[in-house]
Amino acid sequence: MADPWIEAYTFAVEIAKKAGAEIRKASESEIKISTKSSTVDLVTATDVRVEKIIIGALKEKFGEDVHCFIGEESISKKGACILTDEPTWIIDPVDGTTNFVHGFPFVAVSIAFVVKKELEFGVVYSCFEDKLYKGRKGQGAYCDEESIQVSDNIDINKSVIISEFGTDRTPSKVKKICSTMERILKIPVHGIRGTGTAATNMCMVACGAVEAFFEIGIHCWDVAAGAVIVQEAGGVVCDVDGGPFDLMSRRMMCANHIDIANRVIKEIEIFPSERDDGQD
Numbered sequence: 001m002a003d004p005w006i007e008a009y010t011f012a013v014e015i016a017k018k019a020g021a022e023i024r025k026a027s028e029s030e031i032k033i034s035t036k037s038s039t040v041d042l043v044t045a046t047d048v049r050v051e052k053i054i055i056g057a058l059k060e061k062f063g064e065d066v067h068c069f070i071g072e073e074s075i076s077k078k079g080a081c082i083l084t085d086e087p088t089w090i091i092d093p094v095d096g097t098t099n100f101v102h103g104f105p106f107v108a109v110s111i112a113f114v115v116k117k118e119l120e121f122g123v124v125y126s127c128f129e130d131k132l133y134k135g136r137k138g139q140g141a142y143c144d145e146e147s148i149q150v151s152d153n154i155d156i157n158k159s160v161i162i163s164e165f166g167t168d169r170t171p172s173k174v175k176k177i178c179s180t181m182e183r184i185l186k187i188p189v190h191g192i193r194g195t196g197t198a199a200t201n202m203c204m205v206a207c208g209a210v211e212a213f214f215e216i217g218i219h220c221w222d223v224a225a226g227a228v229i230v231q232e233a234g235g236v237v238c239d240v241d242g243g244p245f246d247l248m249s250r251r252m253m254c255a256n257h258i259d260i261a262n263r264v265i266k267e268i269e270i271f272p273s274e275r276d277d278g279q280d
């Protein structure tokens with residue numbers, strides 16, 4: 001049977017690179033900053049413009065009303081993200097906006113494609129590193145054209161874990177995030193890192209640079225593409241309580257091996273987070 005999504009996969013790689021070039025060009029001019037859910041949840045005109053470029057190119061290529069779209073900067077204006085069985089693009093045009101504003105060189109374009117609620121493929125372009133990560137269901141994961149695999153280290157005491165502080169400054173949440181970081185450090189692990197973009201963090205798991213990444217408070221557009229790439233690189237993706245991964249839950253754990261995931265999960269102090277789809 002012909003591969004129905006190969007053209008979409010190839011085009012996603014092409015448009016991610018074009019979007020990355022736009023981000024690099026925009027970084028050379030003054031960046032005007034606005035805020036969203038909190039004073040530290042930043043958005044710029046580049047986020048909005050790059051998302052329009054990506055969605056516009058996809059609609060031109062595949063037809064105006066053929067696919068559905070969940071984009072960070074368009075959806076957030078309308079509220080809940082409703083994922084149907086229709087072929088759907090899940091897009092974060094600039095993952096790591098704070099980094100983009102500060103010139104911290106980890107900024108990713110994240111494009112995922114979901115069919116019948118199944119992740120079909122994911123593309124993450126780290127545009128200042130000029131590294132293109134991609135993964136297709138059943139067809140492996142790559143960085144540029146090189147096949148990538150998760151780390152083979154299953155000794156937690158020899159692991160590096162990624163997590164983030166997020167953009168919610170509610171004191172009770174900040175306390176739980178910091179306490180979780182302290183508990184993980186004291187396992188002990190070799191270190192805790194964070195690039196400031198979930199998509200790139202997941203690619204660090206996929207290419208074996210770290211053993212695990214988890215975060216509560218991310219959105220579907222931050223992790224959809226990375227989830228495919230980690231799974232296709234031989235890793236596991238689940239909920240922060242060890243249950244099945246739920247794309248709309250705004251929480252995620254990914255790791256090179258279930259034993260590492262479960263060991264880190266023991267230290268996570270979970271706090272509630274509204275779902276992307278608005279369900280309870």
Ligand SMILES: O=P(O)(O)OC[C@@]1(O)O[C@H](CO)[C@@H](O)[C@@H]1O
Pocket residue numbers: 042072092094095096097098164165166167196197198199215218222
């Ligand atoms: O708003 P952005 O930049 O698209 O994404 C937000 C984000 O970069 O912030 C988190 C850090 O807490 C990341 O995990 C997540 O990807």
Ligand SMILES: [Mg+2]
Pocket residue numbers: 047072092093094095096097
């Ligand atoms: Mg973003």
